[in-house]
Amino acid sequence: MESRVISTSEKILTLVKQKGSVSFTELEHSIDDSYNVIFLAIDRLVRENKLSLHREMSEYLLTSSSYQETGSLSEVNSH
Numbered sequence: 001m002e003s004r005v006i007s008t009s010e011k012i013l014t015l016v017k018q019k020g021s022v023s024f025t026e027l028e029h030s031i032d033d034s035y036n037v038i039f040l041a042i043d044r045l046v047r048e049n050k051l052s053l054h055r056e057m058s059e060y061l062l063t064s065s066s067y068q069e070t071g072s073l074s075e076v077n078s079h
Contacts, residue, residue, distance in 0.1 A: 001037075004033065004037050005037055005040045005041050005044060006041075008031060008033050008037050008038060008040075008041040009041040009044050009045055011031055011041075012027065012031060012038070012041055012042065012045060012051070012062070013045060013050060013051065013064070015027070015030055015031075016051060016062050016063065016064050017064050020063065020064070021061050021062065021063040022061065022062050023059045023060065023061055023062075024059065024060040024061070024062070025059065027062065042062065045062075049065050050064070050065060051063065051064060051065065052064075052065055
């Protein structure tokens, strides 16, 4: 299971770095893995400060930590 989480984490990180930010809905359609593995991978990346997860309207967005440091987002980690 740990190897699947690591593999999924790498896929998520690559996708977010390519796009700057990714909604959770978009992520679900882009990553072919179970919700459990996706959630574990997101949790891992957020705890390692590689990604940030925040809510914008009714959607959750993932952004890379380096993207946020530029101040490009108005709301960061407020929820």
